[in-house]
Amino acid sequence: MASISRASRSKMGFHHVRRFASQATKPRRLNVPIDFAKTPLLHHSRETLSQTPGLPTDGPSTRKNLFQSVNDALRTALGASNKVLCFGEDVAFGGVFRCTTGLQNDFGPHRVFNTPITEQGIVGAAIGAAAEGMKPVVEIQFADYVFPAFDQIVNEAAKFRYREGKTGGNVGGLVIRMPCGGVGHGALYHTQSPESLFGHVPGFRVVVPRSPSQAKGLLLSAILESQDPVIFMEPKILYRAAVEEVPDESYTLPISKAEVIRPGNDITIISYGRPLYTCMAAIEAAERDRPGLSVELIDLRTIFPWDRQTILDSVAKTGRALVVHESMVNFGVGSEIAATIQEHNLLKMKAPVKRVAGWTTHTGLAYEKYIFPDVARVYDAILESKDY
Amino acid sequence: MKSRALRHVALRRAVLSRPQAVPFALRSASSLSQRPNSDFVSFPGALKSAFTTTLKFEAPESYPALPTYRVVDQHGAVVDESFKPDISDEEVIRLYKDMVFISIMDLIMFDAQRQGRLSFYMVSAGEEAVSIGSSSVLDREDVMFCQYREQGVFKERGWTAKEFMGQLFANKRDPGRGRSMPVHYGSKELNIHSISSPLATQLPQASGAAYALKMQRLQDPNVKPRVVAAFFGEGAASEGDFHAALNIAATRSCPVIFICRNNGYAISTPTLDQYRGDGIASRGIGYGIDTIRIDGNDIWAVREATKKAREMALQDGGKPVLIEAMTYRVSHHSTSDDSFAYRARVEVEDWKRRDNPITRLRKWMEAKGIWDETKEKEARDSLRKEILKAFSEAEREKKPPIRAMFEDVYEELTEDLKAQMAELKEMLDKYPEEYDVAEYEGGKDSLKP
Numbered sequence: 001m002a003s004i005s006r007a008s009r010s011k012m013g014f015h016h017v018r019r020f021a022s023q024a025t026k027p028r029r030l031n032v033p034i035d036f037a038k039t040p041l042l043h044h045s046r047e048t049l050s051q052t053p054g055l056p057t058d059g060p061s062t063r064k065n066l067f068q069s070v071n072d073a074l075r076t077a078l079g080a081s082n083k084v085l086c087f088g089e090d091v092a093f094g095g096v097f098r099c100t101t102g103l104q105n106d107f108g109p110h111r112v113f114n115t116p117i118t119e120q121g122i123v124g125a126a127i128g129a130a131a132e133g134m135k136p137v138v139e140i141q142f143a144d145y146v147f148p149a150f151d152q153i154v155n156e157a158a159k160f161r162y163r164e165g166k167t168g169g170n171v172g173g174l175v176i177r178m179p180c181g182g183v184g185h186g187a188l189y190h191t192q193s194p195e196s197l198f199g200h201v202p203g204f205r206v207v208v209p210r211s212p213s214q215a216k217g218l219l220l221s222a223i224l225e226s227q228d229p230v231i232f233m234e235p236k237i238l239y240r241a242a243v244e245e246v247p248d249e250s251y252t253l254p255i256s257k258a259e260v261i262r263p264g265n266d267i268t269i270i271s272y273g274r275p276l277y278t279c280m281a282a283i284e285a286a287e288r289d290r291p292g293l294s295v296e297l298i299d300l301r302t303i304f305p306w307d308r309q310t311i312l313d314s315v316a317k318t319g320r321a322l323v324v325h326e327s328m329v330n331f332g333v334g335s336e337i338a339a340t341i342q343e344h345n346l347l348k349m350k351a352p353v354k355r356v357a358g359w360t361t362h363t364g365l366a367y368e369k370y371i372f373p374d375v376a377r378v379y380d381a382i383l384e385s386k387d388y
Numbered sequence: 389m390k391s392r393a394l395r396h397v398a399l400r401r402a403v404l405s406r407p408q409a410v411p412f413a414l415r416s417a418s419s420l421s422q423r424p425n426s427d428f429v430s431f432p433g434a435l436k437s438a439f440t441t442t443l444k445f446e447a448p449e450s451y452p453a454l455p456t457y458r459v460v461d462q463h464g465a466v467v468d469e470s471f472k473p474d475i476s477d478e479e480v481i482r483l484y485k486d487m488v489f490i491s492i493m494d495l496i497m498f499d500a501q502r503q504g505r506l507s508f509y510m511v512s513a514g515e516e517a518v519s520i521g522s523s524s525v526l527d528r529e530d531v532m533f534c535q536y537r538e539q540g541v542f543k544e545r546g547w548t549a550k551e552f553m554g555q556l557f558a559n560k561r562d563p564g565r566g567r568s569m570p571v572h573y574g575s576k577e578l579n580i581h582s583i584s585s586p587l588a589t590q591l592p593q594a595s596g597a598a599y600a601l602k603m604q605r606l607q608d609p610n611v612k613p614r615v616v617a618a619f620f621g622e623g624a625a626s627e628g629d630f631h632a633a634l635n636i637a638a639t640r641s642c643p644v645i646f647i648c649r650n651n652g653y654a655i656s657t658p659t660l661d662q663y664r665g666d667g668i669a670s671r672g673i674g675y676g677i678d679t680i681r682i683d684g685n686d687i688w689a690v691r692e693a694t695k696k697a698r699e700m701a702l703q704d705g706g707k708p709v710l711i712e713a714m715t716y717r718v719s720h721h722s723t724s725d726d727s728f729a730y731r732a733r734v735e736v737e738d739w740k741r742r743d744n745p746i747t748r749l750r751k752w753m754e755a756k757g758i759w760d761e762t763k764e765k766e767a768r769d770s771l772r773k774e775i776l777k778a779f780s781e782a783e784r785e786k787k788p789p790i791r792a793m794f795e796d797v798y799e800e801l802t803e804d805l806k807a808q809m810a811e812l813k814e815m816l817d818k819y820p821e822e823y824d825v826a827e828y829e830g831g832k833d834s835l836k837p
Contacts, residue, residue, distance in 0.1 A: 082607050110606060116639055121632025124592025125599065125640075128616075131581060132531065132600035148628070155586045156593070162796045163584060165565035167576035172799065202797045227799035256802070305802040 030285055030376040034241075034277045041261065041280055042211055042244035049245060054254065055213055056247045064246040067239040069212035070099045070177075073219040074137065076250045078107045080224060081135060083173065086112045088122055088139030096141060097179055097239050123149035127157050127171050130229070135173030137223055143180035143233060144189040150197075157229050158203030172227035175219070179236035180208070181274050181326055182372050187365040193273075193327040198231050199304040199336065205255050206231045206303040208273040211238070213246045217253030218301065225252055235274040258307035260314065264296035267385055268314040270337055271324040272300040275373055279324050282378035295382060303333055311337060312344050319350035320385045326372045329357035351388035356381045454669045456714055458683035459692060462743045464751025471688065474695075475524075477758045483524055483687065484753060486543045487516040487746050489771050493539070493549070494719070496775055497556060497570075501723040505783065506556060508570045512537045514685070514718035517745030518649050519619070520544045521690030522711075526617055526698060531597050532580040533590035533618040536571050537649065541619070545578040549775045553782030560785060560829050565792045587624040591633030591646065594618035595708070598637065598644035602706045615701045616644045617694075622712075623654020625668045634675040634708065643706035645697045646672075649684065651717035656730040672710035684713030685745040688752075718744070787827050789834030809835050 036042065043049050050057045064072060077084045086100055086107075092114045094101035104112040115122050119140055126136035140146045146153070153176070161170040180193045198206045205228050209215035215234065222230035261276070262283070269279050276299055283295045296314050300306055315321045321341055323334035334355035341353050356373045363371055427438050459468040473480065494511035501509045512519065519540030523532075532541060542552070554561030556570045564574055564582055574582025581597075584590070598616040605611045624630065625648060637644050648668045652659055665671065672679030678700055682689045690713060697709040716739040720727040727736070753759035790812075794805045801809070813835040816823050825831045 085603070110603060113640070116632075116635045118592075118628075118632040118635065120629055121592045121595075121636045124589060124629060124632060125596030125636050128533075128593035128596025128598070129600040130596075131593065132597045132604075134600045134603065136596070151586060152589060152592070152629075156584060156589050159584070161799070163564055163568050163572070164574055164582045165567060165792075165796060166563040167574055167582065169574070169576065169581060170799070205798075305798070305804055308803060 030282070030379050031374050034281060036241045036243065036277070039277055039280060041277055042242060043213060043246075044244060046245050049213070049247065052213065053259065054217060054251070056249055056251045059247055059249045061245040061247045063243055064212045065238075065240050065243045066209075066212045066215055066234065067098045069216045069246045070219060070234060071101055071103070072246065073216040073223070074100060074103055075106070076216075077135075077137065077220060077223040078103060078111060080250065082111075083133065083135045084111070084223060085129060085134055085136045086139070087115050087126075087136065088177075089117055089141050090114060091139055095139065097236060099177075099234075099239075100139070119145055119147075119149040120152050123152040123157065123176060126174050126176070127152060127160065130171035130174040131160070131169060133173070135175070135223055137175040137177060140176060140178040142190055142192075142236075143178040143194055144192045146176075146178055146194060149176075153198070153204070153231075154201050158201045160203070160229075162203065170227070171229050173223075174229040175222045175226075175232055176230070177219075177232045177234060179239070180233040181235040181237060182363065182368055183237045184368060185365060186363070187368075188362050191363040191368070193233070193325070195231075195233055195303045195325075196327060196332045196336075199306075199333060204229050204231050205305065206233070207255060207301065208233045208235065208303060209301070210235070210273055210276045210299055211242050212244050214253060214299075214301070216246055217251050218255065220250060221252035221255050226255055230255070233273070237274055253301075256302045256305050256307060258301055258310040259299045260296065260310065261299050262295070262297040264294040264318065266294050266318055267320040267322065267382055268296045268298060268311070268318045269322045269324060269378070269382075270298045270300055270311055272303065272333075273326075275324045275326055275378075278373060278375050279378055281375045282382060285375065285379050286382040290383070290386070293382075293386065300333070306337075308340060308344075312341065315341050315345050316348050319348050320388075321349075321353045322356055322378070322381050322385060323353065324356045324373050324378055324381075326358050328360055329355050330360050332357050351385045354381050354385055448665060448670075451666070451670075453666045454679075454681045456681050456683050457689050457693060458686045459688035460686050460748060460752050462685070462748055464748055464753075464755050466752075468692075471692070473688075474691075477756070480749075480753060481758065483520055483544070484746070484749050484759070485767055485771065486520050486540060487687075487749065488767060489549075489775070490516050490520070490539050490543055491746060492768065492771050493552060493775050496772075496779065498719075498723060500779070506570060508723055509556070510536055510571045510722045511719040512539050514739065514744060515649055515651060515715045516540050517687040517690050517749070518647065518684045518713045518715060521687040522617065522645075522647055522694040525691050525695040527612075527614060529579055529612060530614050530698075531594075531601065531616045532578070533594045533597070533616065534573075534580060534583050535587065535590065535620045535624060535649075536583050536585070537621065538619045539571070539573070541580060542573050542575065542578060545575075545580070547573075547575065547578065549778035550781070551575075553778045554785070557782040557785065558787060559782055560788045561782070562788065565796070566788045567792075588620055588627035588629035588633075591618055591620060591624075591629050592636060594644050594646070595633045595637040595640070595642045598642035598701075598706070598708075599640050602641075602643055606705075613702050614643075615698055616642075617647060618644060619647050619649065621654060622648055622650040622652075622659060622668055623657065623662055625671075626654075626662055634672065634677060634710070637708035638676045641704070641706050642708055643701040644708045645694065645701055646677075646708065646710045647694070648710070648712045649715055650712055651684075651715045653717050653721070653727070653731070655721045655725060656727070658731075667712055667714075669710065669712035672712075677708050677710050679710040679712070681712045681714065684715035685743050685748055687745060687749050715745075716743075786829045789829045790825065790832065791830075791834035806837065810837065 091100040126138040129136045338353035497509045500506045519538040523541040523544040558566035572583040594616045601614045669681040682693045816832040
């Protein structure tokens with residue numbers, strides 16, 4: 001799959017608009033590819049690091065993409081504690097997305113190793129190792145393939161501390177990493193984002209980072225600090241696309257805490273992972289077209305248990321909310337957030353909460369660009385909400 | 389370009405800091421260059437396979453069933469002449485009493501469930517020797533994962549009637565804080581992880597736990613060598629987790645002993661509907677795991693095999709071992725099951741009469757002159773009293789505080805959980821007559837923030 005994501009990166013450079021001589025050449029205004037070199041969501045220089053709460057600003061930093069920062073976090077964690085183990089399918093040579101590159105060489109084949117192809121076995125073994133005090137950071141090659149491990153996740157890991165009770169047994173050191181989300185051509189089984197399924201299971205913390213610097217801080221927090229098991233979902237389309245300055249030192253960012261990326265007064269957009277870039281582009285377009293409009297953008301960061309207060313405070317201020325995610329709209333993260341908003345902020349709302357998310361279908365190869373929220377859909381939702 | 393440059397740096401650093409002492413356990417295919425007419429081919433998937441020019445499929449029937457190891461026959465007579473008891477007469481009597489304890493507790497609790505005083509129960513009749521025999525030769529610090537029919541392990545490791553009853557009645561003494569169904573025991577002191585209902589999930593966990601123990605010793609040679617033991621039934625072995633567990637344990641060389649209780653039935657399903665191979669043991673070999681089949685009604689065979697298995701599991705830096713203990717599930721599957729709906733009563737009676745781990749050890753002890761009818765009666769009377777006393781005490785004990793239902797989902801109560809706890813408290817305040825909070829420790833006050 002490394003080849004797929006390489007291919008998608010090369011596509012990034014082109015505006016996929018076919019032009020024929022007989023057609024008028026009207027350039028697209030909204031649905032143009034995200035320019036990751038310019039998006040304000042990434043720290044293109046060290047100077048902006050201080051704008052993200054929790055990022056260290058004093059020490060040196062290095063430009064890294066998402067897979068390099070995940071690798072940096074794993075390397076940091078392996079160096080910080082000899083309880084940390086990394087295993088999964090094909091992690092020994094560096095992983096199909098290069099996230100574990102060099103780790104086996106540096107930390108030895110006993111701490112970084114391949115497993116047989118068995119997702120239930122990988123998670124089951126990780127639960128056992130964590131129960132004996134280790135910190136296994138295991139990889140499911142694609143979030144689409146986590147389902148064989150669902151029983152171990154839902155019935156075992158999530159309930160482990162609860163059923164052990166006073167024995168104090170728990171699997172707090174466990175982290176399950178998995179590449180997730182659309183990549184343009186992943187079709188049915190290299191595209192899914194099952195975060196809302198995990199959100200229906202008490203016991204895990206479910207984290208989705210949006211950028212290299214955030215991924216490092218959240219992953220280190222998950223591995224070294226969290227006493228609860230963590231599902232860490234990495235938007236694979238960002239592995240190579242998102243490049244920014246990442247502080248070299250070891251640092252952590254808080255789990256179950258949202259981040260207000262961009263303050264605004266009229267509408268709150270809540271999203272996480274890759275669609276945040278879409279939201280940002282849509283906000284810029286909407287604010288350009290509607291002078292005076294001011295949109296607040298919030299990165300949820302942790303899907304569950306989520307930071308209700310930050311979202312409710314923001315929506316109480318703006319009175320309008322959009323939730324944007326790739327995974328299916330029905331029973332998705334947006335449903336939970338919308339329900340919570342109406343429960344707590346009903347009288348402050350000026351428009352219904354709008355969910356801009358994947359359609360209720362599977363991600364057929366040829367239709368991906370129509371299924372996921374794009375800039376036009378988010379742009380349209382912003383204006384619809386404002387004009388309600 | 390950027391990424392390639394970085395990878396280069398990482399590689400160079402790797403060369404500089406290559407670990408010195410860690411042996412590489414990687415297997416690589418032998419050289420591709422072969423002599424002409426070589427008898428072996430170097431396909432990486434099966435390194436020592438010789439060529440054959442005979443077209444022949446291997447048929448399971450052409451292999452004899454794996455033998456069943458026994459030390460003492462059903463009359464209590466020693467059949468393995470090399471066998472010498474490795475424990476004192478007092479120790480043998482203790483193990484015998486543990487088996488009797490479990491069988492008496494089973495009868496009492498089964499009836500208690502029938503009377504509606506307990507929600508559920510599962511007996512382990514006929515299988516007492518597997519759990520107690522194996523536990524008795526493992527180190528107290530060896531980590532255990534059970535399925536649910538291994539009460540004997542808890543008894544052998546020192547659980548008292550009071551501790552069993554605390555869990556069974558989900559009262560405030562239950563380490564599991566009243567959260568799991570009866571028989572889902574767990575104990576930190578005994579190094580036994582809490583039992584969960586989903587079958588076979590404990591098996592890959594056991595492999596991972598064994599790997600952790602191996603790593604801890606590798607990182608600090610002063611750490612005591614330990615193994616993990618994992619119990620499961622022959623029905624659970626059909627789950628994918630069994631496959632995952634054995635394969636991972638073998639490829640990662642984990643010091644784990646898998647102990648299968650093959651008792652002939654998975655609820656109503658006879659083994660004929662469960663598998664068509666030679667039981668569970670024959671599969672171990674396929675995974676590259678040292679395997680033995682034993683007579684599970686012979687506590688001495690269980691002890692000898694488990695003792696040896698533990699030794700082997702710690703050899704060569706660690707490896708898994710599989711034991712298939714043949715027994716017969718004398719009882720119903722659980723209190724929710726009437727087994728005479730799918731098997732003949734006479735078959736069960738036959739097994740009870742013909743062979744039973746408790747009577748077999750009793751015959752051995754009587755032949756040795758260390759047990760008789762009087763001692764038997766005394767032991768049974770006092771065990772019965774102990775259990776009944778704990779039973780009635782446990783029944784009267786309060787349940788854990790209601791608050792415990794919200795705790796331990798996460799290390800700390802989340803905002804959601806705090807809000808829901810307050811919501812429940814409001815309901816209890818508003819509709820006091822609708823709820824019976826008095827049986828819980830502290831009543832509704834435990835829900836205060």
